[in-house]
Amino acid sequence: MLINRKYIMAITGLFLCIFLIVHLSANFLLLLPNNLAKEAYNTYSHLLRNNPLISAVSILLYLAIIFHSVMALIITLDNKKAKPQKYFMNYAQQNSSWNSRNMGLLGLMILIFIIVHMANFWAKVKLGYGPELPIDSKGQIDIYSVVVTTLKNPFITLFYTILSIPLAMHLHHGVQSAAKTLGLYHKRYLKYVALIATFYSCVMGLGFGLIPLYIYFFSQG
Amino acid sequence: MRVNFKIWRQESHQEEGSFKDYSVDNITSDMSLLEALDYLNETLVLKDEKVVAFDYDCREGICGQCGIFVNGRAHGPHDNTTTCQVHMRSFEDGQTIVLEPWRARAFPIVKDLIVDRSALDRIIQKNGYITVKTGGAGEANSILVAKKDADKAMDAAACIGCGACIATCKNSSASLFTAAKINHLDHLPQGKLETNERVMAMVSQMELENFGSCSFTGACEIECPQSISITEIARMNNLFLKAKLTKE
Incomplete structure (x- = not known):
């Protein structure tokens, strides 16, 4: 059903939005002075890895990403079928925003980012790929050093920073669209949602975009 | 010129x-x-x-x-x-x-610039009406309707079914049209009684007719000659969710 699919997109999307808040909050630990950041970040990730509730939520998270992506693909293919012939001339920019029309493209960029991001960290820590991970003075995995070493590569930092732009654009339309899909129709509340979406997407874009740059220039593993 | x-x-x-x-x-x-x-x-x-x-x-x-x-x-x-x-x-x-x-x-x-828009008629044919027997014109004041509700019903009922919303939508979604037809009746006491059945039937028909999904780009409300608001679609989604959750 057309609307059922959009409910799934909206619910998984909003769940991922909440995850991003948690993720960015944790990333702010990286901005502390080197020694403090190292201890705080390693302890934080150690606690996460050993908490069964977090393990359960992380499965939900993987499922949300998969459902959101697969459903997006199905919806996009069906939408393309619904308009088999494009217009010769179409000034769509006069009636709608670019990001609202290109959510699939923006989403694909974010998916590529997620895959690279997971290869950079998740695969090393969770699956044990790559060289053996360093251990800090408390005997915990020194994720902080892994993060800093990875982001000392200018290409990776640039990739992270640039990809925060499509993320912000996707979130700006996605949050508002999800609210409407789930049936919020009162104009006053939709105005609040628009304000929240703008604030939220800016914070996420700037946060995820600038932290890698900060690490590249100022942090030491 | x-x-x-x-x-x-x-x-x-x-x-x-x-x-x-x-x-x-x-x-x-x-x-x-x-x-x-x-x-x-x-x-x-x-x-x-x-x-x-x-x-x-x-x-x-x-x-x-x-x-x-x-x-x-x-x-x-x-x-x-x-x-x-x-x-x-x-x-x-x-x-x-x-x-x-x-x-x-x-x-x-x-032919040329003429398209067959009967898919929209078939959506209306699926419960896009009220099933009471009308007979002669009833006493106007026997069912009271608040002015604000009458206005909201009129805002939605203003849809003239031209199909511009579908034409401009990148997904050819008929959401604005279908929402207008559903909401116009739902705002009135006579129509409200059958909203659950109506929203399910009309949305199902919309899908059968090969229209796409709504991405809320907002193009439809800019091109709509009657300025029907995109919030009508959000309201249809709301009614559809309620109908699904309370389905017996």
Whole structure:
């Protein structure tokens, strides 16, 4: 059903939005002075890895990403079928925003980012790929050093920073669209949602975009 | 003034179509676009060529019969108007005006610029009405309707079914049309009684007719001649969710 699919997109999307808040909050630990950041970040990730509730939520998270992506693909293919012939001339920019029309493209960029991001960290820590991970003075995995070493590569930092732009654009339309899909129709509340979406997407874009740059220039593993 | 029309010509749904160029002189700026097309057709008749087929009825912007994708916009360059309300003063002397039919899988081309919009009728045929026997006109005050509810019902009922929302939507979604029809009845006590069945039936039919999903780009509300708000779609989603959750 057309609307059922959009409910799934909206619910998984909003769940991922909440995850991003948690993720960015944790990333702010990286901005502390080197020694403090190292201890705080390693302890934080150690606690996460050993908490069964977090393990359960992380499965939900993987499922949300998969459902959101697969459903997006199905919806996009069906939408393309619904308009088999494009217009010769179409000034769509006069009636709608670019990001609202290109959510699939923006989403694909974010998916590529997620895959690279997971290869950079998740695969090393969770699956044990790559060289053996360093251990800090408390005997915990020194994720902080892994993060800093990875982001000392200018290409990776640039990739992270640039990809925060499509993320912000996707979130700006996605949050508002999800609210409407789930049936919020009162104009006053939709105005609040628009304000929240703008604030939220800016914070996420700037946060995820600038932290890698900060690490590249100022942090030491 | 002189304009160059670039018009989609197609004999029928089965046959391939293509653009054809026509230069027309002696156009005046106060002609409507449809009058300019009438004028072009007159010259084609004199030359023994086939006239350009296009839909219209009232030419007053109220019936919803006309609909052409004019220079990259549904119903032409202005927001919230019908094709018949576009005048030649909106274009410049010597300009090329591209005319295309509504493009959607659910709207097969009948001929040239005319498409078959009966998919919209079939959506209305699925519970887009109330099932009480009407008989003679009842006492107007026997069912009280608050002014604000009557206004909201009218806002939605203003939909003239022209199909611009579907034409402009990148997914050819009929959400704005279907939402308008559902909400217009749901705002009134007579219609509210059957909202759950109605929203399920009409949304199912919308899907059967091969329309796409709503991405909330907002293009539909800009092109809608009746300025029907995109919040109508959000309200339909709300009613649909309620209907699903309370289904017996």
